[in-house]
Amino acid sequence: MTDSMAHRGPDGSGVKVFDGEVPAGLGHRRLAIIDPSPAGAQPMSLADRWWITYNGELYNFRQLRADLERSGERFRTNCDTEVMLRLFALEGPAMLKKLNGIYAFAVWDDKERRLFLARDRLGVKPLYYVQRDRLFAFASELRALLPFVGRPTLDPTALADYLTFLWVPDPRTAFGEIAKLPPGHYAWVDGAALSVGRYWDLEFHPEERSEQEWIAEVTQCVTESIRRQMVSDVPLGSFLSGGVDSSAVVAAMASGGTPVQTYTVGFDEKDLRHDVVPDDLQYARRVGELFGTAYHEEIMRPNVLELLPKVVWHLEEPVADPAAISSYLICREAGKDMPVMLSGMGADEIFAGYPRYLAYRLSRRLDAVPAPMRRVAERLARPFAQPGRPGRLRAARRNLWKFLRAAGLPPAERYLSFASYYSRAELEAVLSPDLSRRIGDYDPFDLHRAYLGRGVDELDGLIYRDVKTYLPCLNLTYTDKMGMASSVEVRVPLLDDELVALSTRIPAALKLNGLRRKYVFKRSQEGLLPRDVVWRKKAGFTAPVRAWLEDDIAPLANDLLSHETISARGLVRPEEVSRMRSENSAGLADHSLRLYALISLELWLQTFVDRTWRFDDLESSRLKAHVAA
Numbered sequence: 001m002t003d004s005m006a007h008r009g010p011d012g013s014g015v016k017v018f019d020g021e022v023p024a025g026l027g028h029r030r031l032a033i034i035d036p037s038p039a040g041a042q043p044m045s046l047a048d049r050w051w052i053t054y055n056g057e058l059y060n061f062r063q064l065r066a067d068l069e070r071s072g073e074r075f076r077t078n079c080d081t082e083v084m085l086r087l088f089a090l091e092g093p094a095m096l097k098k099l100n101g102i103y104a105f106a107v108w109d110d111k112e113r114r115l116f117l118a119r120d121r122l123g124v125k126p127l128y129y130v131q132r133d134r135l136f137a138f139a140s141e142l143r144a145l146l147p148f149v150g151r152p153t154l155d156p157t158a159l160a161d162y163l164t165f166l167w168v169p170d171p172r173t174a175f176g177e178i179a180k181l182p183p184g185h186y187a188w189v190d191g192a193a194l195s196v197g198r199y200w201d202l203e204f205h206p207e208e209r210s211e212q213e214w215i216a217e218v219t220q221c222v223t224e225s226i227r228r229q230m231v232s233d234v235p236l237g238s239f240l241s242g243g244v245d246s247s248a249v250v251a252a253m254a255s256g257g258t259p260v261q262t263y264t265v266g267f268d269e270k271d272l273r274h275d276v277v278p279d280d281l282q283y284a285r286r287v288g289e290l291f292g293t294a295y296h297e298e299i300m301r302p303n304v305l306e307l308l309p310k311v312v313w314h315l316e317e318p319v320a321d322p323a324a325i326s327s328y329l330i331c332r333e334a335g336k337d338m339p340v341m342l343s344g345m346g347a348d349e350i351f352a353g354y355p356r357y358l359a360y361r362l363s364r365r366l367d368a369v370p371a372p373m374r375r376v377a378e379r380l381a382r383p384f385a386q387p388g389r390p391g392r393l394r395a396a397r398r399n400l401w402k403f404l405r406a407a408g409l410p411p412a413e414r415y416l417s418f419a420s421y422y423s424r425a426e427l428e429a430v431l432s433p434d435l436s437r438r439i440g441d442y443d444p445f446d447l448h449r450a451y452l453g454r455g456v457d458e459l460d461g462l463i464y465r466d467v468k469t470y471l472p473c474l475n476l477t478y479t480d481k482m483g484m485a486s487s488v489e490v491r492v493p494l495l496d497d498e499l500v501a502l503s504t505r506i507p508a509a510l511k512l513n514g515l516r517r518k519y520v521f522k523r524s525q526e527g528l529l530p531r532d533v534v535w536r537k538k539a540g541f542t543a544p545v546r547a548w549l550e551d552d553i554a555p556l557a558n559d560l561l562s563h564e565t566i567s568a569r570g571l572v573r574p575e576e577v578s579r580m581r582s583e584n585s586a587g588l589a590d591h592s593l594r595l596y597a598l599i600s601l602e603l604w605l606q607t608f609v610d611r612t613w614r615f616d617d618l619e620s621s622r623l624k625a626h627v628a629a
Helices: 003-008 061-070 080-098 143-149 156-165 211-228 244-254 280-290 304-315 323-334 355-366 371-384 394-405 411-418 424-430 433-439 446-451 458-485 497-503 519-524 545-550 554-560 563-569 574-586 592-609 620-628
Strands: 013-018 024-029 044-046 050-058 101-109 114-119 128-132 135-139 178-180 185-190 193-198 236-239 261-267 294-300 340-342 489-491
Touching: 003 024, 003 143, 003 458, 024 050, 024 101, 044 080, 050 080, 061 080, 080 101, 080 114, 128 143, 135 143, 156 424, 156 433, 156 458, 156 592, 211 244, 211 497, 211 519, 236 244, 236 323, 244 280, 244 519, 261 280, 261 323, 280 294, 294 323, 304 323, 304 458, 304 554, 304 592, 323 458, 355 394, 355 411, 355 458, 371 394, 394 411, 411 446, 411 458, 424 574, 446 458, 458 489, 545 554, 545 592, 554 592, 563 574, 563 592, 574 592
Parallel strands: 236 261, 236 340, 261 294, 340 489
Antiparallel strands: 013 024, 044 050, 050 101, 101 114, 114 185, 128 135, 128 178, 185 193
């Protein structure tokens, strides 16, 4: 099991087995970042009773260690693992409220003969588990658990979730036999019995203070959060896209006086011709020059036909965001020299930076317009709401189509329409009759509807839904998996626990201010970054999947989306797939992400489901051979 995750920890490994009436075992792969000496090896023990295996970083471990030392505790290492273990031995699950970090860990109590598991508040680090035949097994990656399953199966309701949103929400995975421990949760395993509890949730308590006070506090907290997450005993760098988020990270890192290693990737004009976006590279170069960074830039011309199976292999679950490919490429470049990288991910969720937040706000204002006038406006706009051929207005037309697609829906359904790729009716039309019967009345939107009513303002509910689903199950999932594929730990300082807590106290009107998204965060960076970098149009972190579908992966699409392949699989209707491909090629609709999701799904099924898994399959040499193939 540990060998199968050697890429997550190439610096060492350890296994400890506990015999007895309730036998147990812990394994670990080490990526040595804090105290890389042998003293930090895992599994680590305390008093020969408590044993820990732990993945992640504890950013406030020095403060916690000092507190423990004042109370009489003595330490034998300089690593955060020992702080984590001693805290658990002293306080049990209550210790989780003191932690500021990213983690998935397990502690075995060899006296009580039971296991404790926990995952960080937002789900930066993954934790999967399986229960079968009085056995419980857990791991940071799904692949290590598959031999316990043997022949895995696809969860049909998870498929409905995946097609609708491009990912599967916790606690389920696409595998019918394997689950995720949700973020902000812990679990006890006593024998084969599992009990799960929540120790943290996102709660909104807005405070009335002046705008300038909030700007000053956000400025300070952002800087402190980034500096706190720079703790490392090995080289550390930052991604730099040229957007305000990654630029804010670089600015805070550079304020320490040491040159920052930054990594930027771009794609050539040929690949970007279908997706007209602002030129990220010119902004990244400007920010790099402004702060005197050791700037690394790579224009990618990837062999996507070879790359996509590798990305699917490392993702382990079907995740159909092409940003995973970009993430893999930049982590592969950074991983040559940097075992730790800082990312600007997360500010869009906690400060309302996504265009769909603004689209929802505009749609609510249009609700005040008399219905006859709205219908006339929609009728006039519909001829322009076609993606058409590549060109300057294609993205605007695509966004207008998504906006009109949600017109007339109730408010909650409207937002979910902006955030999804099929309506319930469209999903019914694409699923095969057999799969529709198996799914029954399951509705992928139900979980998301339950989240939307949280908070004081409507915007709070939108943010809550994204922080509980979209952030951990999509963005943080592919970020962790693609980083670890290159043995790179990716940290997300704009999701630091202190900054997240601060964001919940800021009124919604300062996050989405008129037409200005992420308002208070951007204002906080005005004195640190050029104004045009702060207020530039959001480009997004993605990959040119529309161009790739027509060129690089067209042969793969012809094979995996053929009538024969689709019919043999029996999950979706081949005639619907054929229709989407025809409309996409003709420019009558933009089904690119739907088609990419189906290609990724078939690759995932062939890789993980169409086989029986054995422990011999987890040998590193065989894994490498599989990925190379």
